[in-house]
Amino acid sequence: MAESQPTTSGLTYASAGVDVDAGDRAVELMKDAVKATHRQGVVGGVGGFAGLFDVSALAQFRKPYLATSTDGVGTKVAIAQALDIHDTIGFDLVGMVVDDIVVVGAKPLYMTDYIACGRVVPERIADIVRGIASACSTADTALVGGETAEHPGLLGENEYDVAGAATGIVEADELLGPDRVREGDVVIGMASSGIHSNGYSLVRKVINVAGWSLDREVSEFGRTLGEELLEPTKVYAADVLDLARAFPVNGEDGSLGHGVRGFSHVTGGGLAANLARVLPQGLEARIDRSSWEIPAIFRVIGELGKVPQADLERTLNLGVGMVAIVDPSVADAAIAHLNERGVSSWALGVVATANPPAESDVDYVQGAKGVDGGAVRMIGSYA
Structure with a gap:
């Protein structure tokens, strides 16, 4: 050697x-x-x-x-x-x-x-x-x-x-989570600023297969593909905590109040999987797809890659970056409060008694991310 x-x-x-x-x-x-x-x-x-x-x-x-x-x-x-x-x-x-x-x-x-x-x-x-x-x-x-x-x-x-x-x-005693959620509660969506930081392996694969360059001008975005993809994640922390203070979970006597029940951060896994994590067993959130229009970036990625809707929904946020679950008596006021702070918000759906579907139903998610909790049922078509 x-x-x-x-x-x-x-x-x-x-x-x-x-x-x-x-x-x-x-x-x-x-x-x-x-x-x-x-x-x-x-x-x-x-x-x-x-x-x-x-x-x-x-x-x-x-x-x-x-x-x-x-x-x-x-x-x-x-x-x-x-x-x-x-x-x-x-x-x-x-x-x-x-x-x-x-x-x-x-x-x-x-x-x-x-x-x-x-x-x-x-x-x-x-x-x-x-x-x-x-x-x-x-x-x-x-x-x-x-x-x-x-x-x-x-x-x-x-x-x-x-x-x-x-x-x-x-x-x-102010901890938010599934034990606070009740049947009839309203699910509020807060708009995302774009893709945020999840699903880029799929997104990058789609644009690479399509042969699109990052400097490509895309009319649907009004800017280049790269600029759209690099749009920063919206940070909701201050707005979410302000909403929780404005509509507290506890009443004056310490009992469950008519306020915010919980939140869900929509990250990897999409809306349904992350929302299911903060719901208790026996309840499901029924989300109305027609309550919002999917932003252009998600439509373009879906069409360009011929990505099935079910795969898009369990990979990307599709325009909803954060969710609040609130008592129905304060839902309108909570939505107005968020919009006044510049957080585009709307009613996504309601919490109801769970009605498990057939095993093959791709519109129904339960037990996501290791949490054996509630479920989410996606209903209808997007606006």
């Missing part, structure tokens, strides 16, 4: 593909944006080994529950990389994380992020983090820390992936 030849100058971390100085420059470029998210409770600045949060103010809670969530953006990052636009992907990350937390009525307190890349380009990393910070500000959530890791040989020089985690808090 031949002996390896010694190098003349020796190997360094930089020669292995990791540029520590570039990482330091990235931190300098992003730190002001991160600091701008810091709210009461954040301890220390940027660059510590751990993000710190003072929880002494939480002593006023009667029985606090901590809520946590973690997620990524998925293959949507490939669109950002292809277009070389990196300051919006942060909204996708934050939306996927904090909007899962608010579903149970919890207020997101702080978030951390993780970026893995093939090569640290300081300006690109700073753009990603600025987007994350901006979205955190929208959600009134502090960005208290993060990590950027350079993985040469594992990721291409211009490739990266992002992930994040957040922690929130809610009073135990």
